[in-house]
Amino acid sequence: MSLQMLRKVALVLEYDGERYAGFQVQANALTIQGELERAIARLTLAEARVHGAGRTDQGVHAQGQVAAFSTGSALPCAALVSGLNHFLPADIAVQAAYNVPPSFDPRRHALSRVYQYTFLNRAVPSPLMERHAYRVAVPLDEEAMAVSLRLLIGRHDFAPLSGALAAGKSTVRNIYATQLWREVEMVRFEVEANAFLPHQMRRIAGLLVAVGSGRLSPEGVWGILNGHSALRSMEKLTTAPPQGLCLMQVKYEDFPPYAY
Numbered sequence: 001m002s003l004q005m006l007r008k009v010a011l012v013l014e015y016d017g018e019r020y021a022g023f024q025v026q027a028n029a030l031t032i033q034g035e036l037e038r039a040i041a042r043l044t045l046a047e048a049r050v051h052g053a054g055r056t057d058q059g060v061h062a063q064g065q066v067a068a069f070s071t072g073s074a075l076p077c078a079a080l081v082s083g084l085n086h087f088l089p090a091d092i093a094v095q096a097a098y099n100v101p102p103s104f105d106p107r108r109h110a111l112s113r114v115y116q117y118t119f120l121n122r123a124v125p126s127p128l129m130e131r132h133a134y135r136v137a138v139p140l141d142e143e144a145m146a147v148s149l150r151l152l153i154g155r156h157d158f159a160p161l162s163g164a165l166a167a168g169k170s171t172v173r174n175i176y177a178t179q180l181w182r183e184v185e186m187v188r189f190e191v192e193a194n195a196f197l198p199h200q201m202r203r204i205a206g207l208l209v210a211v212g213s214g215r216l217s218p219e220g221v222w223g224i225l226n227g228h229s230a231l232r233s234m235e236k237l238t239t240a241p242p243q244g245l246c247l248m249q250v251k252y253e254d255f256p257p258y259a260y
Contacts, residue, residue: 006070009080010100010255011036013065016091018131018243023056023065032056032092036067039087043080044073053106053250054113057199059242061132064095064114064249066106098256106250112176112192114249117205117240119187133186134205134244140187140212142180148211148221149178149189152204160224161207163199163239171197180208187212190248205240 013032021029025037033050040048053066075083077097084094120126120133121140129135152175159171173193180189189208191201207224210216 006072006102008068008070008100008102008104009077010066010068010098010104010106011080011084011094012096012256013067014063014093014095015061015065016132017056017059017061019091020058022058022060023052023054023062032062032065033067035089035092036084037069039084040069040071042087043083044071044075046072051106053110054196054247056245056247057242060245060247061243062247065247066110066250066252066255068100068104068106070102096256100255104255109252109255110195110250111253112194112251113196113247114190114192114251115196115201116188116190116246116248117201118244118246119205119209120185121182121187122185129186130243132243132246134240136187136209136212138213140209141214142182142187142212144218145187145189145208145212146180148208148218149180149191149204151218151221151225152191153178156225157227158197158200158225161200161203162197163203165198173197173200192251199239201245202240202242205244206238209238209240 015032019030021031023032025031025033033052036050037048048069048071050067050069056062077099080097081094118133120129120135123137155172155174157172162171165171173195175191175193177192207221211218211221
């Protein structure tokens with residue numbers, strides 16, 4: 001089918017990432033992208049390459065992932081939603097579908113992304129809640145955590161809070177907003193940024209555990225951001241596990257719906 005006959009469709013996805021090796025297709029691994037592409041092929045009887053707004057890591061969840069693909073199918077968006085959900089496994093679901101311009105790129109056109117991390121702050125395990133939260137047994141100082149989180153707002157070099165990155169890639173990112181709150185035994189925080197470095201949110205979570213448990217002060221967080229060598233050591237900090245992390249929303253100038 002000629003490119004002129006193709007249309008582009010953007011999907012809003014929700015998924016539980018526990019079983020998956022991440023969003024992006026990998027050889028010999030179960031991925032969100034792979035499952036979505038299989039569902040599209042079964043529904044439309046044609047293969048399509050899916051492009052996502054964020055490459056969530058192994059075990060990371062999403063409530064508002066955005067992905068787009070080109071298709072020759074004439075199925076209306078409502079039928080795409082119901083049809084794809086029929087073929088998708090129970091832990092992945094399409095929440096909405098929209099026709100978008102052929103130039104729409106869910107990654108490059110994103111203005112910001114909002115991630116949420118959840119701590120389960122209790123001493124004893126919870127087999128149910130720990131599927132989607134990181135349990136921290138010691139009491140947490142939420143005020144100190146919130147102060148430290150606000151220090152991250154702005155344009156900074158977040159190299160101390162980044163996982164491995166290709167040589168020459170910038171570690172500067174712009175954090176627009178943060179918030180932290182408690183819901184009974186759950187302590188949640190959100191960060192909105194233009195983009196995120198590998199493992200950045202999970203390292204921020206580790207940073208906040210260190211602050212909340214009294215092992216690091218908010219002043220120490222400021223020192224890490226400002227390059228104080230004695231404070232940049234990450235030995236006292238951990239990269240928090242993935243199950244507490246969820247991609248909540250990807251923001252665009254005019255999507256959804258994308259007006260054109």
